[in-house]
Amino acid sequence: MTTVAIVEDEPKLSALLNDYLTAEGYNTVRFDDGTIALEQLQRSPVDFILLDLMLPGTDGMSICKELRKTSTVPIIMITARVDEIDRLLGLEVGADDYICKPFSPREVVARVKTVLRRTSVTDSTAKQPNGFTLDELGASVTINGNESPLTSVELNLLKTLHDNPGRIFNRNQLMTRIYADSRIVSDRTIDSHVKKLRQKLEALDSTTQYIHSVYGIGYKFEIEPYG
Secondary structure, three states: OOEEEEEOOOHHHHHHHHHHHHHOOOEEEEEOOHHHHHHHHHHOOOOEEEEEOOOOOOOHHHHHHHHOOOOOOOEEEEEOOOOHHHHHHHHHOOOOEEEEOOOOHHHHHHHHHHHHHHHOOOOOHHHOHHHOEEEOOOOEEEEOOEEEEOOHHHHHHHHHHHOOOOOOEEHHHHHHHHOOOOOOOOHHHHHHHHHHHHHHHHHHOOOEEEEEEEOOOEEEEEEEEOO
């Protein structure tokens, strides 16, 4: 049974989320203090975390950043601060998604299911649609049996996105992952690399979209048919 940790200091909201999640068949554990939550989650890992941004003790952002040092557990950040900076920060520290208060508990449950589905995707070629294969040693990508070579930058870019299906990366995150020398490049440079990579993927498979633009944030990898 999937165990979801609810890290939320508002008792009524925590109880409401607990009721909806248990009704859907999830096991739950609840924390109302950030410091205690971090200690317990490091000691006894769970399958999913709903993590409030503002908490007594350690705040949600710090908890997420600390957990990401050793864990890939799916995390949805919950926040009442709806400005764009907070949303981006939540994703920059490794959150898989965010949801803003006030929200419907049904929406939270739906988001949990969606994130669990996309984070359970394996890198197994047999389970990859269209036989999508990323060959790191050969610096190439193969789709439907057709192969295309990749530059080192394109390889690092595609690997970063492919290894984290559904996760949104902003341009700064992509810069730090594709340039080993930590050089400073512009957003347009990243966009140019993405454009060239898309062209190579489309040449191999014109019916499927692999790299998606997320308006105002960045890019993500999901294998979906066009249209």
